[in-house]
Amino acid sequence: MSDSAYNPLKVEKRIYSAWEKSGYFNPDKLPGKRMRPFVISMPPPNVTGELHLGHVEGIAIQDALIRYHCMKGDKALWVPGIDHAGIATQIVVERLIMKEGLDRHKLGREKFLERVWKWKEQYGTSITNQIRALGASCDWSREAFTMDKDRSLAVRTAFKTLFNDGLIYKGEKIISWCPRCASVISDLEVTYVETTGKLYSIKYQLVGSTKYITIATTRPETLLGDTAIAVHPQDPRYKQLIGKKVTVPIVEREIPIIADRAVEKDFGTGAVKVTPAHDPLDFEIGERHKLNSIQIIDKNGKMTKLAGEFYGMSVQDARRVVVERLEKDGHLDSTVNYIHNIAHCDRCGTVIEPLISEQWFMKMDTMARQALRAVKKNTVEIVPSRFIKVYTHWMTHIHDWTLYRQLW
Numbered sequence: 001m002s003d004s005a006y007n008p009l010k011v012e013k014r015i016y017s018a019w020e021k022s023g024y025f026n027p028d029k030l031p032g033k034r035m036r037p038f039v040i041s042m043p044p045p046n047v048t049g050e051l052h053l054g055h056v057e058g059i060a061i062q063d064a065l066i067r068y069h070c071m072k073g074d075k076a077l078w079v080p081g082i083d084h085a086g087i088a089t090q091i092v093v094e095r096l097i098m099k100e101g102l103d104r105h106k107l108g109r110e111k112f113l114e115r116v117w118k119w120k121e122q123y124g125t126s127i128t129n130q131i132r133a134l135g136a137s138c139d140w141s142r143e144a145f146t147m148d149k150d151r152s153l154a155v156r157t158a159f160k161t162l163f164n165d166g167l168i169y170k171g172e173k174i175i176s177w178c179p180r181c182a183s184v185i186s187d188l189e190v191t192y193v194e195t196t197g198k199l200y201s202i203k204y205q206l207v208g209s210t211k212y213i214t215i216a217t218t219r220p221e222t223l224l225g226d227t228a229i230a231v232h233p234q235d236p237r238y239k240q241l242i243g244k245k246v247t248v249p250i251v252e253r254e255i256p257i258i259a260d261r262a263v264e265k266d267f268g269t270g271a272v273k274v275t276p277a278h279d280p281l282d283f284e285i286g287e288r289h290k291l292n293s294i295q296i297i298d299k300n301g302k303m304t305k306l307a308g309e310f311y312g313m314s315v316q317d318a319r320r321v322v323v324e325r326l327e328k329d330g331h332l333d334s335t336v337n338y339i340h341n342i343a344h345c346d347r348c349g350t351v352i353e354p355l356i357s358e359q360w361f362m363k364m365d366t367m368a369r370q371a372l373r374a375v376k377k378n379t380v381e382i383v384p385s386r387f388i389k390v391y392t393h394w395m396t397h398i399h400d401w402t403l404y405r406q407l408w
Contacts, residue, residue, distance in 0.1 A: 016132055026139045027075040038069040039077045042138065044146060046085035047120050048092050051130045063136050070137070078137060081144035082124050086407050087181055087189070087347050093119050109408050116408075120145075162362070168403065172358045174276075174283035175402055176343065179301035180350035183406040184359055187399070190352060192341035199338035200323065201269060203331050204229060204246035207254055213238070213246055214333050216268020218340060219278075220326065221319040224251055224307045225294040228274040230285055233259035235270050249331040250322065251308065260285050277356050280399075293356055301353055315353070362401040371395055 023029040027037075040062050045055050062078060069076040093116050094104055104112045124145065131138065144151055162168040175184045200220045203212040215229060226248045231238035242259045262285055263272055276286030277293040286293060296307040303310045303318050310318045326332040343352035372395040374380040375388060382388050 012133070012135065016135060019137070020132075020140060025078070025137050026141055027070075027077045030070070030075070032073065034073055034075040036074045037077065038066070038074040039079070040066060041079045042081060044081045044083035044144075045127050045131075046088055047082050047124050047127065048085050048088045049123060050126060056134060059131060059134050059136050063134075066137050077139055077142070079142050079144060080128070080131060080136070080138035080140060081146070082127055084120070084145070084147045086405055087183060087185065089116060089119065090407055091181065091347055104408060112408055167363050167366075168360060169363070170358065170360050172356055173361065173400070174280050174354050175357050175359055176352045177299060177355045177357065178345040178348065178350050179299065179353055180348045181345060182299065184357060184402050184404060185345060185347070185352075186402050189346045191344045191346045193344050194339060195342045196337055196339050197342070199268060199336050200326075201333040201335070202249065202273075202326060203333050204248065204273075206241070207245040207247060213241060213257065213271055214269045215271045215273045217273055218338060219275075219319070221303075221310075221315060221322045222275040222278045222296065223248055223273055223322065224303075224310065224318075225275045225277050225296040226253070226255055226273045227276060227286065227291040227294060228255050228289065229257045229271055230260045230263050230274050231257065231271045232263040232265045233261060235263075235265050237270060249329060250325055258285075258289050260288065278354055280354055283354075283356070295356060297353055297355065299353075299355065299357075301351075359402050360404040362403055364398045364400050368395045368398045 019025065027034065042062065043058065045051060051059075066076045066078045090104075093112070096119070097103065097107060097112075097115060107115070128140075128143070146155075159168060176187070176190050177183075178185050197218055199216055199218055201214050201216050202220060202223065203214050205212050213229060217223070229246055231242065233239075233242070238257070241257050244257050245254045246257060247254055257271075258274070262281055263270070274282045274285050274291060275294075276283045276291050277295040278297060283293075285291070294306055296304050296310075297315060298304045301315055303313045303315070305311050307313075307318065310321065313321065323332065323335075343354075344350065345352060371380075372392065375382060375391060382391055
């Protein structure tokens with residue numbers, strides 16, 4: 001008795017197997033004379049799990065294009081593969097071994113890497129089987145993995161070429177650091193979460209005077225690393241104070257009041273503390289004004305020895321104790337609820353710590369200008385056109401890209 005409904009399991013696997021055995025997914029084996037190449041390198045799915053609807057949509061579009069060009073008589077090639085997904089894979093495997101009462105440090109690097117490769121073999125096969133189940137006309141004889149021998153060589157070659165061309169360099173800059181992953185992460189790996197926190201108004205006494213200047217901050221614990229107070233040069237409230245000095249509460253450090261156009265006159269009191277080692281904007285202000293950088297938070301999210309009596313505390317504990325001290329000493333002017341966006345690690349959800357660190361960077365200015373020019377000249381069209389504004393803002397405010405990761 002035949003099935004009353006179509007059963008894909010009985011049909012599709014057999015058909016796909018016949019397609020694959022025919023060799024026709026390999027353009028070198030296609031009949032007829034085919035001269036014009038058409039190639040797609042599959043954006044490789046991460047090895048960290050299974051395909052989702054977004055993958056399916058992308059694969060369907062690529063498959064349609066490959067089959068269309070194949071029918072036109074082109075030498076159509078679709079190169080399949082999977083991505084090692086460094087940070088994400090490390091986190092997934094760490095969670096797996098945690099169930100055994102282990103962490104990667106207890107296991108050791110060699111054993112940990114063995115577990116990572118075991119994970120790759122398990123889920124890499126699962127993903128490629130899912131791609132086959134979609135009927136994708138990939139040339140599986142050319143299947144690639146981003147950590148295989150040829151791809152690794154290509155990465156090192158590209159890195160060295162870009163370094164020789166002066167586009168890759170090593171230097172100390174402010175970066176987004178994840179204390180949980182123990183690694184720098186890129187701008188695209190940062191997620192901003194709207195959070196209700198506190199806005200603290202703190203009084204800094206002018207040197208040689210009984211008067212104060214009041215600043216507003218969401219991170220009072222970082223005042224331990226302050227090296228300046230900044231105001232907008234056109235703010236009439238503070239023009240007469242530019243060039244004078246104040247004393248940082250608790251640490252009793254004298255720092256200057258400087259003028260910088262990056263300061264938002266309408267934020268808080270219009271005066272902000274500058275902690276170059278722990279805020280991207282403060283870092284830029286510090287570079288412009290040649291300010292010192294005092295790192296008072298380490299890569300574990302703990303206060304450093306430069307934080308004095310707060311050494312070893314977590315950031316949250318330090319914040320609580322600093323606020324208590326400010327209130328006790330009469331430096332806390334006010335505290336109000338404040339909704340703002342806090343940066344989190346996209347991989348594990350940990351709050352990001354901006355830190356100064358020596359890393360490898362890619363210069364972005366030249367590439368960004370060329371990419372912007374391509375859109376302005378309509379060489380590349382953005383659809384829908386309203387996103388041109390977003391694209392332009394991104395390209396004109398882009399920073400040099402962090403390439404390095406502190407991964408096992």
